Amino acid sequence: MDDQSIVQLFWQRDQSAIEETEIRYGVRLHQLAMGILRNYEDAEESVNDTYLKAWDTIPPQKPIFLYAYLAKICRFISFGKLDWKNAKKRNAKIVELTAELELCVPSQYVETDSDSEAIAHALNDFLKSLSVEKRLIFVRRYWYADSISDISKRYGIGESKVKTTLYRTRNKLKTHLEKEGVVL
Amino acid sequence: MNGKELLLGINNIDDTFIEEAGTKVLKKHRTPMWKQSLTVAACLGLLLIAVYALYPDMFHKGTPMPVSPSSKAPIDAATPEGLPAPDEDKIVVNKMAEQYTDSAKWYDPKLYEQQKWNKKDVCDYYGKDLTPSYIPEGLHPAAYNGKMNAVVKKLPSTETAPEETQEQAQANERIIEDAVSYSFYHTYPEGNPPDWIYGGNIGEGFTLTASKVGIVRDCFYISPDDKVEQSTIKGIPVTIGYRSMPYGPYNSDTHEPSGYYDLYVAQFKYDGIEYEIVAEQLPLGEVVKIVRGVIL
Numbered sequence: 001m002d003d004q005s006i007v008q009l010f011w012q013r014d015q016s017a018i019e020e021t022e023i024r025y026g027v028r029l030h031q032l033a034m035g036i037l038r039n040y041e042d043a044e045e046s047v048n049d050t051y052l053k054a055w056d057t058i059p060p061q062k063p064i065f066l067y068a069y070l071a072k073i074c075r076f077i078s079f080g081k082l083d084w085k086n087a088k089k090r091n092a093k094i095v096e097l098t099a100e101l102e103l104c105v106p107s108q109y110v111e112t113d114s115d116s117e118a119i120a121h122a123l124n125d126f127l128k129s130l131s132v133e134k135r136l137i138f139v140r141r142y143w144y145a146d147s148i149s150d151i152s153k154r155y156g157i158g159e160s161k162v163k164t165t166l167y168r169t170r171n172k173l174k175t176h177l178e179k180e181g182v183v184l
Numbered sequence: 185m186n187g188k189e190l191l192l193g194i195n196n197i198d199d200t201f202i203e204e205a206g207t208k209v210l211k212k213h214r215t216p217m218w219k220q221s222l223t224v225a226a227c228l229g230l231l232l233i234a235v236y237a238l239y240p241d242m243f244h245k246g247t248p249m250p251v252s253p254s255s256k257a258p259i260d261a262a263t264p265e266g267l268p269a270p271d272e273d274k275i276v277v278n279k280m281a282e283q284y285t286d287s288a289k290w291y292d293p294k295l296y297e298q299q300k301w302n303k304k305d306v307c308d309y310y311g312k313d314l315t316p317s318y319i320p321e322g323l324h325p326a327a328y329n330g331k332m333n334a335v336v337k338k339l340p341s342t343e344t345a346p347e348e349t350q351e352q353a354q355a356n357e358r359i360i361e362d363a364v365s366y367s368f369y370h371t372y373p374e375g376n377p378p379d380w381i382y383g384g385n386i387g388e389g390f391t392l393t394a395s396k397v398g399i400v401r402d403c404f405y406i407s408p409d410d411k412v413e414q415s416t417i418k419g420i421p422v423t424i425g426y427r428s429m430p431y432g433p434y435n436s437d438t439h440e441p442s443g444y445y446d447l448y449v450a451q452f453k454y455d456g457i458e459y460e461i462v463a464e465q466l467p468l469g470e471v472v473k474i475v476r477g478v479i480l
Contacts, residue, residue: 068199102187119193139205155210163439
């Protein structure tokens with residue numbers, strides 16, 4: 001069943017909407033949650049919570065890209081469940097991603113509170129300015145939490161190229177955030 | 185703002201970027217043939233220089249060629265640095281280009297049941313204790329050795345006959361995952377499994393995994409697609425792979441690893457059981473001895 005038909009089921013308050021969503025996107029959502037949480041039960045809970053949240057929000061929402069809509073909810077819930085205090089011991093990938101993004105934060109903003117909406121706005125502008133290849137690599141790494149080797153295999157490019165692209169993109173992002181000054 | 189807040193802030197980027205990264209495929213840039221040939225020629229030239237620098241004797245007539253464990257050439261079991269195996273064993277090491285990661289395993293709890301088996305259950309099921317008879321000096325067993333989580337599939341008839349007896353229920357169950365692991369490492373930080381991922385501590389030791397129904401892998405070292413040559417140990421065909429594994433922490437600027445360590449993988453079937461041995465920082469000779477310790 002395609003996205004719009006599933007959204008239609010949500011609008012009709014037909015409970016099969018959740019079953020159809022699970023059939024179409026369950027595995028991908030589970031992989032996304034597992035990549036963040038590294039725990040089967042927590043990931044399962046995140047995916048189930050995602051379905052409930054989708055049920056509560058569609059309608060009034062009518063997402064054009066259903067997977068992106070669901071994945072955003074799932075990622076948000078999964079990070080909410082993440083035990084950040086113990087992440088260093090249990091989830092090397094999240095520690096790695098956090099450390100990499102730390103390098104993008106301009107020094108003058110390190111001590112300031114941030115506004116996630118403002119960050120997203122600045123990131124949207126930044127992502128628009130990137131080439132398609134750089135944007136895909138950046139989003140796969142920091143939004144989907146993919147490993148370097150997974151990105152390399154996905155796009156058929158060398159791991160060193162992925163690393164170099166990410167390194168340069170992070171530097172560009174740092175400059176962009178400095179210019180925008182959006183985090184204050 | 186810090187890295188964590190940035191990682192969370194990214195969540196709210198435009199849906200189109202998320203959809204694009206979820207679906208879009210990059211078109212591969214085709215390099216012209218002459219450029220490819222030039223690259224190959226340059227690589228071969230560099231390779232020759234590197235080989236000459238490392239093994240100058242190889243270019244003199246009558247001198248035997250030294251064999252690196254990472255090469256695909258057979259290693260002579262009689263070489264002093266080689267293997268303690270008897271003459272009838274033939275050892276071939278396949279170079280593993282990379283470690284493959286497949287999707288994570290997932291079992292629908294409505295259809296599958298996960299059962300915790302203790303050491304006695306495991307011994308009864310396999311008909312023997314699977315601990316290898318040879319353990320390299322200085323390695324200690326992990327606390328979880330010999331215990332396992334079996335995955336049992338409930339066949340459809342159990343759903344249609346809810347009042348069945350315990351015997352009938354057992355008859356309608358099928359074990360679909362029975363892998364049991366035995367780890368032997370130098371240290372186990374805080375009583376946990378060997379800490380070979382975090383903080384740059386690479387465990388020294390090995391893990392043996394055994395299964396009667398077949399090892400279900402979500403991370404596999406020797407790809408089924410790879411062309412591999414087999415060794416023969418005590419008459420049993422054994423596939424051995426080698427990779428020089430990078431380890432972190434990685435340099436934040438250059439992304440260079442802190443270093444590399446030896447990883448050997450041996451896969452074989454013996455006595456109706458599939459085995460896989462993953463050895464880290466152990467010499468090939470020790471890996472072969474462990475395999476010999478399983479094939480009794």
